[in-house]
C-alpha cells in the first residue's frame with residue numbers, strides 16, 4: 182500500500198502506514214467515526230479530484246463536466262431514493278457547511294434560532310457562541326429534563342412560544358434517544374418556524390430503517406455522510422421541493438466554490454451501499470450492539486445518561502466511579518479503546534474535563550463485532566476502572582483489546 186507516496190514522499194507514507202496500523206490495533210469507539218468501504222476509498226482517490234465543476238449538472242461554469250455531471254446526478258438520485266426525499270444537494274463539503282448553507286438560505290443575520298444546547302448533546306453549529314451559528318444569529322437553546330435526561334418537549338414548546346424563533350433546529354451529537362418528529366413539527370407549526378433537522382449522527386440508522394425518519398416531517402434535513410452512513414467525509418442537504426432553490430443558491434455561489442467531485446462520486450457509492458440488504462443488517466447491529474454494551478455497563482454500576490440508548494451511542498456519566506471524563510478517556514486509551522470525553526447534562530466540570538465519555542458502536546460493528554464482543558468490551562472498560570493503579574492488569578486488558586482487533590481484521594486487503 183501507498184507505493185507511490187513511498188517513492189515520492191516517504192515521510193508522509195510512514196504517517197499513512199502508522200495511521201492504518203493505529204486504526205487496525207485499537208477499539209474505535211468514537212461515535213462519529215466509521216470505516217468506509219474500499220470502493221468508497223478508491224472513488225475518493227480518483228481523478229475526479231482534478232475537475233472544477235462550479236454550478237450544478239448541466240448548468241456548470243466550466244467545460245468538460247460530462248462525466249462529473251453523471252456522478253452528481255446519480256448521487257442526488259440515490260440520496261433521494263435512500264431517504265425518500267423530494268430534493269437533495271450533495272455538494273456540501275461537511276456537516277458544518279451543510280448547516281451554514283441551510284441556515285443562510287432562509288435566515289438573515291440576527292434572526293432567532295432555537296437548537297439543543299451543546300452541553301446537553303447538541304452541536305456547535307446549532308448556535309454555540311464560538312461558532313458561526315452563534316456569531317451570526319440570535320441563538321437560544323433548549324435542554325433535556327434533569328429527571329429523565331431526555332428532551333422535554335413541553336418545555337421546548339413553551340420556550341418556542343415565548344421566543345418565537347424563525348428556525349427550530351433538531352439533532353445532536355451526543356443524544357442517545359429517539360427524536361419525536363411529530364412533536365417538533367407541531368411546535369414549529371405553532372410558531373411558524375422553519376423546521377430543520379440535523380441527522381449527522383443518525384443518518385445511517387434512518388437509512389437502515391432502525392430510527393424514525395425526519396424527512397417526511399421536516400422542511401430541511403442536513404447530514405454528514407461519514408458517520409453512521411459510512412461514506413466519504415462530507416455533507417448532504419435534503420429538502421422539500423419549495424425549499425430547494427434557495428438551498429442550491431446558497432450552497433453555490435453563496436458559500437462554497439467548486440464542489441469536491443471525487444467526494445460527490447464517493448457519496449453516490451455510499452448511498453448505493455446503504456440501499457443493500459446487508460446495510461440494513463449493519464444498522465440493526467449498530468443499535469443492538471449499543472444496547473448490549475449499555476446493559477453490560479449498567480450491570481457493572483455505570484450511569485448511562487437517560488438510562489440507556491435507542492441508537493448507536495452511549496453517554497456514560499463516570500462521576501460515580503470517581504473519575505472525570507478526561508481521566509476516563511485517558512484510561513481507556515491506555516487499554517486500547519479510543520473514545521472521547523463528553524459533557525453530560527448539567528455537568529459541573531468544564532468542557533475540557535467533563536464528567537462523561539461518549540461511546541459508539543458504528544466502527545466496531547463495521548469490523549463485524551457483535552454481542553459477545555460488546556460484553557467483553559464492557560469487561561475491559563470495567564476492568565480498567567477497577568485496576569487504575571495496577572499497570573500489569575492494565576497491560577492484560579490492553580492485550581485483550583488487541584486480541585479482539587486481531588480477530589476482526591480491518592482492511593485485510595491493504596498491504
Ligand SMILES: *Cc1c(COP(=O)(O)O)cnc(C)c1O
Pocket residue numbers: 213274275276277278280303304306352353354379380381382405415
Ligand atoms: C458531526 C456533526 C456535524 C458537523 O459535521 P462536520 O462534517 O464535522 O462539519 C454537524 N451536526 C451534527 C449534529 C454533528 O454530529
